[in-house]
Amino acid sequence: MAKGRSQLNKSIKFSLSIAVITFVLAAIFSVISSAILSGVAWGLGIIIVLTIVFLGVFFDTLGVAATAAVEKPFHAMASERVFGAKEAVLVVRNADRFASFCNDVVGDISGVISGTASALVVLQLANVLGHSDGSVVQLTINVIMTSIVAALTVGGKAIGKFLGIHYTTTIIILVGKTLAFLDSKFKIKLLKKK
Known part of the structure; x- marks a missing residue:
């Protein structure tokens, strides 16, 4: 019973921290994308929207891979001292949190921001075509x-x-190698062993 309550408390704490991180990142990315899109032509705006969509798809793929992964091949790689294998084990061990960040935080924020960004592009394109008054063309x-x-x-x-x-x-x-590279070159440790 105590173990279950402890895990529930950890889950609630993680959920709250993810909610706060999502709020902050969504605000930052929304302001940045709006600021960038307000100063560029509609063609470049479309490229930015597509980049945001691709980012969401990319992180969603990482989250799915983490939840589908098993530790065994990465232990074998770690025993052979393959660069990034230890970090890959950490990703698999923390698959729920890793997937939550990738799929829910980055993926969902990308979805919301791509919608907002595409609305800005629509307004810019409608202005260029001379139909910014809510006309059928803009619709x-x-x-x-x-x-x-x-x-x-x-x-x-x-x-x-x-x-x-x-x-x-x-x-x-590849995720493990990226995490290992960030740790070795820039001392950025995104996953902890505990």
Whole structure:
């Protein structure tokens, strides 16, 4: 009973910290994307929106790979001193938290911000075409842009889930190598051993 309560408390504490991190990151990314998009042409704005969508799909793939991974291959790699294998083990051991950050924090923030960013691009494009007054042209541009962003997000995440499930070991060892590189070169430790 005490162990269950302890795990519940840890889960609540983690959930609250993730909520705070999400709030802060969403605010920062929203301000940055709005500031960037307000000063660029609509064509570059579309590229920025697509980049945000890709970022969400990429992190969703990492989260799926973490939840589908097993430790055994990474222990074998660690025994052979493969760079990043120890970090890969940490990713797998913390798969719930890693996936929550990748899928929920970064993935969902990307979804929200790509929607906001695409709305700004629609306004810019409507202004260029001389239809910024809520006309049928602006509505049509909005529907097309929203549909494209939604299709790329959902389709991209479907492909990402396939890759995350079928290429788990490859993806997680690359994540481990990235984490090991950040730790060795910049002393940035994103995952702790405990």
